[in-house]
Amino acid sequence: MADRVGYQTRHFSLNNPQGEGQEDVPTLLRRLAATLEEMGDIEIRDLVFHNDTDDEGDPWPFVTVYYDDESEESPVGNGYGLR
Numbered sequence: 001m002a003d004r005v006g007y008q009t010r011h012f013s014l015n016n017p018q019g020e021g022q023e024d025v026p027t028l029l030r031r032l033a034a035t036l037e038e039m040g041d042i043e044i045r046d047l048v049f050h051n052d053t054d055d056e057g058d059p060w061p062f063v064t065v066y067y068d069d070e071s072e073e074s075p076v077g078n079g080y081g082l083r
Contacts, residue, residue, distance in 0.1 A: 009045050010069065015052075015062035023059040032063050042067045
């Protein structure tokens with residue numbers, strides 16, 4: 001069995017500030033788009049939308065982004081130690 005070269009996909013989660021408008025999905029998506037533009041050259045691996053609630057039971061959605069930073073050098077090989 002070949003040794004696996006480790007890849008680490010980064011991630012972050014984003015929601016609207018708690019309080020009035022925390023449930024506003026269009027605002028959340030605009031904030032997400034602005035955040036991704038600010039991050040620059042990244043490769044998105046996955047976006048996951050979550051429906052959550054705050055301590056009072058009010059809706060508080062968030063998005064988790066899984067990405068690779070294109071400015072970082074990738075390991076040699078195909079990820080499984082094979083060249």
